[in-house]
Amino acid sequence: MSLHWESFVYAIVAFLILYWLLNKFAFGPLFGIMEKRRLLVQEQMDNAEKNRLESEKFLEEQKQSLQQARKEAYDIIEQAKTTGSKQADEIVNAAREESSRLKNEAVREIESEKNKAVAALRSEVTGLSVKIASKIIEKQVDEKAQGELVDKYLQEVGTKP
Incomplete structure (x- = not known):
């Protein structure tokens, strides 16, 4: 195998021309698309992180609200x-006072009726x-007759309604 310098130089020149053409027409737009994609992915990751933080904050607020609602319900x-x-x-106290009042009223009424009955009985x-x-005095009787008369009147008084 012999090394041909000419072929080697043509290959390097062809490679450099190909590299220059690819760099000018393919790598620039390709790297631009890849950079846009990287920025899009980075933006989505930042949004996802932001949403996660907001969700955590919202969840914490909901927990606090729930805890506050439970406390209010307990109160x-x-x-x-x-x-x-x-x-x-x-x-209960009102019922006791009312029953005490009714009892006292009944006791006063009973006492009043008792006094009336005693007064009527005395009369x-x-x-x-x-x-x-x-x-x-009319009969002027002896003691025996007087005792019989008193017993008779006491029986009469006992049978009157």
């Missing part, structure tokens, strides 16, 4: 329990005593 429930308990206590006993005394 409302506690307030309702407290209000319900207070209302129950107020109702009747006084009237009967006067009748008995007048009958005793």
